[in-house]
Amino acid sequence: MSRTIRFQFTKGPEVRFLSHLDLVRAMDRAARRAGLPMAFSAGFSPRPLMSYSYPLAVGVLSEAEYADFQLAEDLTPQEFMERYNNHLPPGFRVLRAERLAEGAPALMSEINAALWQLELPGAAVDEVKRRWQELKGMDSFEVERETKRGTRRVNLLPLIFGLTKIEERDGAVEVHCLAGLGPEGNLRVEEMGLLLGFSPAEAVITRIGQFKKEGSRYQPPLGNRGFTWTDS
Amino acid sequence: MDRRLLPLLPLVSKPARYTNNEVNAQHKEWTPDRVTMALAFPDIYDVGMGHLGFKILYSIINGRQDALAERVYAPWVDMQALMEERGIPLTALESGRDLADFDLVGFTLQHELSYTNILKMLDLGRIPRRAAQRGEEDPLVVAGGPCAFNVEPLADFFDFVVLGEGEEVIHEILDLVQEAKRQGVPRQETLRQLARLRGVYVPSFYRPIYADGKFQGMEPLYPDLSAHIEKRVAEDLGALPFPQEFVVPYTEVVHDRVMVEILRGCTRGCRFCQAGMIYRPVRERDPQLLQEQVAKLVSSTGYEEISLSSLSSGDYTQIRSLVKDLIAAYQSCGISVSLPSLRLDSFAVELAEEIQKARKTGLTFAPEAGTQRLRDVINKNVSDQDLQDVVQAAFQAGWYRLKLYFMIGLPTETAEDLDGIAQLARQVLAWGREYRTARKRPEVTVSVASFVPKPHTPFQWFGQNPLEVLAEKQEYLMERLRHPGIQFSLHQVEHSFLEAAFSRGDRRLGAVLERAVDLGCQFDSWGDQLRFESWLQAFREAGLDPAEYAQRFIDPQDPLPWDHLSPGVDKKFLIREWELAQQGLPTPDCRWDRCSLCGVCFNLAVKNRLTEANGGE
Numbered sequence: 001m002s003r004t005i006r007f008q009f010t011k012g013p014e015v016r017f018l019s020h021l022d023l024v025r026a027m028d029r030a031a032r033r034a035g036l037p038m039a040f041s042a043g044f045s046p047r048p049l050m051s052y053s054y055p056l057a058v059g060v061l062s063e064a065e066y067a068d069f070q071l072a073e074d075l076t077p078q079e080f081m082e083r084y085n086n087h088l089p090p091g092f093r094v095l096r097a098e099r100l101a102e103g104a105p106a107l108m109s110e111i112n113a114a115l116w117q118l119e120l121p122g123a124a125v126d127e128v129k130r131r132w133q134e135l136k137g138m139d140s141f142e143v144e145r146e147t148k149r150g151t152r153r154v155n156l157l158p159l160i161f162g163l164t165k166i167e168e169r170d171g172a173v174e175v176h177c178l179a180g181l182g183p184e185g186n187l188r189v190e191e192m193g194l195l196l197g198f199s200p201a202e203a204v205i206t207r208i209g210q211f212k213k214e215g216s217r218y219q220p221p222l223g224n225r226g227f228t229w230t231d232s
Numbered sequence: 233m234d235r236r237l238l239p240l241l242p243l244v245s246k247p248a249r250y251t252n253n254e255v256n257a258q259h260k261e262w263t264p265d266r267v268t269m270a271l272a273f274p275d276i277y278d279v280g281m282g283h284l285g286f287k288i289l290y291s292i293i294n295g296r297q298d299a300l301a302e303r304v305y306a307p308w309v310d311m312q313a314l315m316e317e318r319g320i321p322l323t324a325l326e327s328g329r330d331l332a333d334f335d336l337v338g339f340t341l342q343h344e345l346s347y348t349n350i351l352k353m354l355d356l357g358r359i360p361r362r363a364a365q366r367g368e369e370d371p372l373v374v375a376g377g378p379c380a381f382n383v384e385p386l387a388d389f390f391d392f393v394v395l396g397e398g399e400e401v402i403h404e405i406l407d408l409v410q411e412a413k414r415q416g417v418p419r420q421e422t423l424r425q426l427a428r429l430r431g432v433y434v435p436s437f438y439r440p441i442y443a444d445g446k447f448q449g450m451e452p453l454y455p456d457l458s459a460h461i462e463k464r465v466a467e468d469l470g471a472l473p474f475p476q477e478f479v480v481p482y483t484e485v486v487h488d489r490v491m492v493e494i495l496r497g498c499t500r501g502c503r504f505c506q507a508g509m510i511y512r513p514v515r516e517r518d519p520q521l522l523q524e525q526v527a528k529l530v531s532s533t534g535y536e537e538i539s540l541s542s543l544s545s546g547d548y549t550q551i552r553s554l555v556k557d558l559i560a561a562y563q564s565c566g567i568s569v570s571l572p573s574l575r576l577d578s579f580a581v582e583l584a585e586e587i588q589k590a591r592k593t594g595l596t597f598a599p600e601a602g603t604q605r606l607r608d609v610i611n612k613n614v615s616d617q618d619l620q621d622v623v624q625a626a627f628q629a630g631w632y633r634l635k636l637y638f639m640i641g642l643p644t645e646t647a648e649d650l651d652g653i654a655q656l657a658r659q660v661l662a663w664g665r666e667y668r669t670a671r672k673r674p675e676v677t678v679s680v681a682s683f684v685p686k687p688h689t690p691f692q693w694f695g696q697n698p699l700e701v702l703a704e705k706q707e708y709l710m711e712r713l714r715h716p717g718i719q720f721s722l723h724q725v726e727h728s729f730l731e732a733a734f735s736r737g738d739r740r741l742g743a744v745l746e747r748a749v750d751l752g753c754q755f756d757s758w759g760d761q762l763r764f765e766s767w768l769q770a771f772r773e774a775g776l777d778p779a780e781y782a783q784r785f786i787d788p789q790d791p792l793p794w795d796h797l798s799p800g801v802d803k804k805f806l807i808r809e810w811e812l813a814q815q816g817l818p819t820p821d822c823r824w825d826r827c828s829l830c831g832v833c834f835n836l837a838v839k840n841r842l843t844e845a846n847g848g849e
Contacts, residue, residue, distance in 0.1 A: 015482065017247035022482045029255070029480060029534030032565070046566040059242050087534075089255050089482075201242035 003039070003071045005080050006107065007097035008222050011062040014091030020055035026089060027052075027067070034087035036080065037073035053111050053210055053221070054181050057189050061206040064115075066221050068100065068107050098222055110221040113161065114181040115209035116189075120198045123173040128166050131197055135160075136231075143194055156195055159187040161213070162231035178218070178229060181210065234328035236320045237311075244311045248483040249277035252325040255480040256532065258290070259326050260300035267410045269293055269336040270324050270371070272304040274349035275755070280305045281479070282487030284541065285340055285377065285398065291475035292402055299406050302326040303479075304337075306349045307356070309755070315356065322356035331357030335409055337371045339390075341379030344734035345727060345757035347386060350375075351749040354389070361746065363391045363436055368419050372409065380433075381463075381510050382687040382794035385737035385745060387435035391423060395431050395797060396463025396510075397496075399472045404429050427457060431464035433797065440739050440793065447738050450796045462798045465836050469496055469515045474525050477532040489537035489570070490529040492522050494554070498543040499822050499840065500575075501830075502600070503611045503813050504642065506686035507543050509806075510799035512832040514547075514823055516843040519554050526558065530567065538562065538569050545571040546580050547823075549844040555586055581625040595626050598637035601645075602652025608816045609644050610691075611809070623660050627667040633675045634660060640705045641683040641697035643813060650705060653678065654712035661717050677719040680709060682728035685782075686735050687794040688801060690809035695783040696732040699725050726764045730756065732782035738793035741781070743774045802831030 011023065018026065028048055031038055040046035049070035056062055071080075077097035084094050120128070135141065140155040158180075165176035175196065179187035193200045211218040211226070219226035233252040241247040262268065271289055273280030280286070286303070293301035302324035307315060315322070322331045331337060337359065339350050351361055359373065360366045366373070375383060376394040383393045394401055405426065412422040427434040437457055441448040452459060466472050474492070481488060497514040498507065526538055538558060545551060551571075558569045569587055574580040574596075584595055597619075601607045604616050626634060638653050657678045664674025682702045685692050697705070702725040713720045734741060747770035755761035771778045786792070788807050795803070805828070812819060822828045823840055833839045 014251075014253045017241050017251050018482050019248070021484070022248060026480075026482055028536070032534035032536070033255075033531065035531075038566075040564075040566045045568065046564075048566060058247065090253055 001099050002102045002104070003074060004068050004100040004104075005071060005075070005077055005097050006066065006068050006100050006104075006222055007077075007081070007084075008095045008220075009065050009067065009088075010091070010093045010095065011056060011060075011065055012091035012093070013061060015089065016061055016091070017058055019058050020052075023056070024050070024052060026092065030088045030092070031069070031084065034083045036069070036083060037071050037075060039070040039072040051107055053107055054114075054186075056207060057200075059200070059205075060189060061204065062208075063095075064207055064209045064220070066107055066111070066210060096222060107221060108182065110212050111210045112180065112182050112184050113211045113213040113218060114179055114207055115164070115211070115218075116177045116179060116192065117206040117208045118175040118177060118192070118196070118198065119169070119172050119204040119206075120175060120196075121172045121202060123198065125166055125168050125173055128163075128173055128175060128196065132163050132166070135195060141195060143191060145191075156187065156191050159185050160192070160195060162229060164229060176208070180213075233325060234320070234323040236318075236328075237315075237323075240311065240314045240318075240320075243314060245308065246278070246483055249305070250307070250311065250325075251482075252328075254482060255534075256477040257326055257479050258294040258300070258302075260294060262300070262327065262329070265298060265414075267299045267336065267406050267413060268329075268334045269299065269301045269338055269406075270304045270331055270334040271301055272331070272337055272339050272350075272353055273306070274339055274341075274346040274353060275306055275757075276308050277305040277481070278483065278485045281481050281485035283340065283342070284487075284491050284493065287475050287478055287491075288473070289338070289398055289402060290479070291477070292399060292473055293406065295473070296403075296406065298410055302329070302334075304331055304353070304357075306353055306755075309761075312352075312356065321358050322353055332359050332371060334371045335413060336405075337373045339373070339375045339377075341375050341377040341383065341386070343757065344379060344385075344731045347734060347745055348749050348754045348756055350386070351389065351745060352754045355749070362388050364388070366391070366419075372419075372422070374405075378506060378510060379735075381506070381797050381799055382735065382737070383433070383435065383797065384440070384739045384793045385734050385741035387739045388742040390435060391419075392426050393433040393435065394464070395433060395461055396465050396799070397472075398464070400466060401429060401431050401464045405432070424454075431462065433461040435739075438796065442740075447791060447793050449791045450793075460796050460798050462836065463510070463800060465513075465800065465838055466515070467838050468841060469493070469517045470521055476525075476528040478529060478535075480533050480535070487539065488535075489539050490526060490533060490535045491539045491541050492525050492529070493517065493542060494522060494540045494545060494548045494551075495542045497840075498547070499828075500544065500547075500613070501611050501809070501819050501821065501828060503609075503690040503809055504600075504639065504683060504686070506689050509688045509801050509830075511543065512800065512830065513838050514840045514842070515838075516548055516841060518843055519550050519557075522554065523557065523561075530562070536567050538567060540569070540571050544575050546575045546583060549842045551583065552586075555583060559586065581622055581629055584626075584631075585629050594633040594635060595631050596635040596637065597622065599656065600637065600639050601642060602638065602649045602654070602656055605816055606642060606645060606649045606652070608818050609813050610639075610642055611813070611818050613818055613820070619656070620663070623663050624667045627664050627674065628669055630670050632664065632668055632670040632672045633677070634664070635677040635679060636660065638678065638680050639683050640680055640709070641702055643683075643691060643694045644816075647708075650708055651712070653680070653709060657713055657718050658715065661715070664717075673717065675717055675719065677721060678709075678713055679721045680706065681723045682725055684728050684732045684735055687792070687797075688799050688806070690806045690813055692736070692792070692806065693786040693788050693810060695785045696729065698779070698783055699729055702728070724759060724762070726762060727757065727759075729778065729782055730764075730767060733778040734781075736781050736786075736793075738781075740774070740776060744770045744776060747773055798835075800832040800836040802829075802835070805830045 751766040
């Protein structure tokens with residue numbers, strides 16, 4: 001077993017408007033306050049060895065963020081979780097932690113899909129369902145995407161894998177959306193809005209899962225509770 | 233935070249500025265027996281969160297059972313527009329309460345270009361701008377900080393003003409306001425009582441006298457008022473409280489690190505420098521105490537950097553051992569140590585080397601003037617030889633990027649002094665080529681600011697160069713510094729001009745300020761926000777000439793609008809220094825040489841306190 005701990009944590013409403021950089025800084029400082037025995041990079045400005053999964057956009061919540069922390073001393077996942085949770089700011093909470101096996105693949109390579117929960121105020125279930133049927137009937141849904149190298153056209157349809165839930169809840173519609181994440185194919189939050197017809201500034205968006213998708217199999221980077229989903 | 237802002241957050245830049253809930257933020261309950269104070273910083277969160285003075289006050293006030301303090305910052309223009317559109321007033325971060333709900337609203341006056349933000353914040357907070365318009369239910373609006381030493385342009389907007397160090401007087405103020413609140417003492421009577429506290433100035437109790445448009449003097453309205461308000465100063469920094477926790481922001485802010493104040497005051501006596509006059513005498517904190525403060529802050533914040541702050545950190549008697557000890561204690565946990573204000577000497581290079589070890593990014597030196605002659609005039613006691621030694625040492629030690637700070641428009645300046653800046657920059661580059669040990673090519677950045685006359689300095693009488701002259705001088709330098717390896721950076725002359733006008737301003741400028749705010753001026757120190765034309769219009773409409781304030785040469789015998797606000801430095805000392813300046817004669821630092829008779833120790837019953845002397849006892 002290695003001394004690297006992989007853990008799942010939340011980004012709650014209290015810290016909803018933090019950027020990824022803010023989040024990393026807050027997690028780092030909490031680890032220092034908690035006195036976690038972090039391992040540091042070599043060199044003259046040592047940095048703690050932490051790696052995070054794909055960044056969340058500002059304003060987006062999460063129940064399923066993942067990070068790998070390399071420790072300098074042995075600490076049980078249980079101890080790690082308790083000590084860290086005592087010092088994390090409100091909104092951040094470690095939900096589970098495990099020791100990584102020696103030579104385990106990097107966090108990023110274990111993730112290529114996300115499950116998003118969308119709370120759409122003022123929407124109707126039938127409307128969303130109809131929209132989804134329409135999308136499925138289309139050959140492509142192209143948008144302009146701004147990248148560092150300029151704009152290019154992207155077909156968004158292959159990036160959305162399915163809607164696993166469309167339900168009414170407290171006057172809003174709750175949608176669960178499976179979509180691509182990372183360099184193999186990434187659906188941005190605002191593009192999800194374009195596809196499904198909502199404004200991200202008005203919706204409450206929560207990342208509720210991150211997975212390695214192989215065919216119809218979705219496996220989270222931590223724990224064994226994967227699932228199978230095929231859009232019918 | 234104010235829940236009404238929630239729907240606006242997705243619509244503004246950097247929303248985390250407005251959301252509160254940071255680690256170590258204090259959320260005390262609003263009970264009727266508590267005096268409430270808003271610490272209002274007249275700029276955005278990102279700037280205000282770096283201010284050490286407010287961290288100290290926040291912790292002192294919240295440390296009291298019978299009081300609470302919360303933070304208020306100016307919302308950035310995007311958020312302001314939304315708040316105004318939806319009728320949401322300015323509120324405090326912690327409780328989301330309206331600014332107008334507080335018993336006290338305290339502003340810090342760090343620089344003149346933040347003045348419009350103060351009025352804007354009062355407007356947004358729905359507090360009447362002028363003290364005279366406020367009623368029994370309105371907060372008492374108070375100010376402190378360096379610009380309090382000429383608060384006259386803002387005099388009409390503050391109920392009272394604190395001169396000098398706040399750590400002790402804040403308790404006296406809170407006690408008094410607490411009692412007044414409990415007994416329902418009328419506002420005017422409370423102000424009368426406040427005016428009796430040492431270091432407290434109630435501007436409405438003083439009337440300026442003008443004749444032929446010229447300031448003649450200040451008249452106290454009650455016989456028991458002192459003609460001079462003397463600043464508050466602590467004898468011993470060790471006896472002052474220092475926070476054990478800082479609020480840890482989420483977004484990026486300036487000075488986002490552990491800060492401890494290693495010494496206060498500076499007696500080097502640079503003749504243009506206001507800080508060097510108003511914070512006297514020099515008082516050092518005990519290194520053992522500093523170590524303890526650092527340890528507490530590191531564990532309560534989780535910061536990855538420790539900064540030793542002061543006006544001139546290299547002057548701290550035991551700086552070398554302090555830096556060594558801190559590095560030994562914290563380097564292995566990835567915590568770095570920084571010294572933000574190092575003076576130019578070879579010792580500084582050694583220290584910087586200690587701190588930066590391998591990553592030798594950049595070193596900054598401030599020769600201020602291009603020739604030895606002018607450096608003697610301004611009393612910047614750095615010789616050509618010192619410069620040569622330090623620059624060569626820096627390149628030898630592996631630095632390759634040096635930044636040099638200069639000022640233009642100083643008294644007695646000639647073309648020769650400007651040429652001196654250009655020559656020095658080229659010389660530094662040449663030394664870089666000769667002495668560098670780094671693989672990278674040497675780079676020199678020359679940063680040029682315009683001289684701004686500041687109250688209570690030996691140069692307070694000297695007028696700023698006209699805008700065109702400053703612009704010509706910048707142009708002149710730019711031509712002479714066009715050289716590969718040399719970069720040139722400038723301050724906008726309009727900024728310096730307004731700064732000078734307000735720095736030497738009198739009470740009549742209040743009307744200008746109000747008009748400027750009505751014309752949309754705010755965030756004037758932000759390059760892209762300054763509306764210079766509107767400023768000129770505001771001056772015109774008030775029938776006042778900004779050049780008269782900024783550029784006029786004042787006769788040292790004339791009364792000054794800030795004469796009654798005293799940092800303890802005698803005016804005759806300033807006049808003597810002004811005369812010595814014109815003869816090009818330096819005055820040594822009283823820490824290591826004879827007393828310069830500035831008057832502070834005598835007037836305020838204090839003295840320089842260096843730690844080495846303590847250590848030997």
